[in-house]
Amino acid sequence: MxxxxxxxxxxxxxxxxxxxxxxxxxxxxxxxxxxFAITCSLLAAERxxxxxxxxxxxxxxxxxxxRLAAFAILLKAIWDxxxxxxxxxxx
Amino acid sequence: xxxxxxxxxxxxxxxxxxxxxxxxxxxxxxxxSLLRDSEFLGDRNVATPRSxxxxxxxxxxxxxxxxxxxxxxxxxxxxxxxxxxxxxxxWSSLCFLGLALNNIVLYLDLSVFSQVEINGAxxxxxxxxxxxxxxxxxxxxxxx
Numbered sequence: 001m002x003x004x005x006x007x008x009x010x011x012x013x014x015x016x017x018x019x020x021x022x023x024x025x026x027x028x029x030x031x032x033x034x035x036f037a038i039t040c041s042l043l044a045a046e047r048x049x050x051x052x053x054x055x056x057x058x059x060x061x062x063x064x065x066x067r068l069a070a071f072a073i074l075l076k077a078i079w080d081x082x083x084x085x086x087x088x089x090x091x
Numbered sequence: 092x093x094x095x096x097x098x099x100x101x102x103x104x105x106x107x108x109x110x111x112x113x114x115x116x117x118x119x120x121x122x123x124s125l126l127r128d129s130e131f132l133g134d135r136n137v138a139t140p141r142s143x144x145x146x147x148x149x150x151x152x153x154x155x156x157x158x159x160x161x162x163x164x165x166x167x168x169x170x171x172x173x174x175x176x177x178x179x180x181x182w183s184s185l186c187f188l189g190l191a192l193n194n195i196v197l198y199l200d201l202s203v204f205s206q207v208e209i210n211g212a213x214x215x216x217x218x219x220x221x222x223x224x225x226x227x228x229x230x231x232x233x234x235x
Contacts (some may be wrong), residue, residue: 006216013223020230034184042221043190064105067194071112074187078119 014044016053035077042070106198111190120184181227189222 018040025033046066052062193215200211 003213003216006213006220009220013227017226029121040226043219047133058155062158063198064109068105068109068112068161071116072110074116074120075112076217078116080125 007050011044011047014040018044032077032081035073035080039070039074039077042073048072057072106194106201110191110194110198113187113194117138117184117187117191120180120187123180123184179233182225182233186222186226186229189218189225193222210211 004057018037020069021033021037021040025031043066049066078089102134196211196215196218200209204211
């Protein structure tokens with residue numbers, strides 16, 4: 001029971017966080033926010049297959065590929081935003 | 092809809108990867124939220140007032156007027172964190188620290204304590220819920 005409750009909280013909060021980041025992306029058009037939105041959505045979507053899987057079998061399922069993809073996307077976002085651009089010569 | 096990994100070793104390796112990625116994320120976000128002049132967003136062509144205002148609120152980075160790339164110290168920990176800190180970034184980093192912890196618990200559950208029943212699924216879900224709630228709190232509280 002507790003497990004389902006926490007899973008629900010997890011899914012809802014990440015889904016709404018994803019929507020927030022999508023809003024920021026629409027406002028600023030910066031891809032960093034899009035990556036964050038995708039990450040949050042994946043972390044929320046991860047909970048859906050868990051409904052159909054027995055709690056005892058959870059660790060034996062490839063659900064965690066969702067999570068790996070989410071963190072990989074976030075790493076890529078951080079990497080992209082930190083790439084140094086070639087210095088521009090001031091006019 | 093029932094699929095299993097046959098190889099337990101493969102699963103442990105996957106969870107190791109997840110732990111490494113999530114810990115990396117959390118550490119990078121923490122370091123970035125502590126940087127004095129955050130060059131977190133490399134994309135500087137934010138010309139509209141609305142978005143630049145937003146970015147100042149969000150990340151508090153300074154764009155040099157000449158557009159020149161300024162060499163800054165790698166880790167300049169800010170002294171007055173309360174005033175101009177990129178607060179939302181801090182909340183995000185707290186969230187991803189929680190998720191990293193979540194994944195560490197997963198790895199421990201899978202590999203170290205595989206023979207012992209520690210009810211790891213509930214703990215992991217609780218950690219995930221706390222992390223998500225932290226991020227959502229930051230998003231709602233800091234931006235309004």
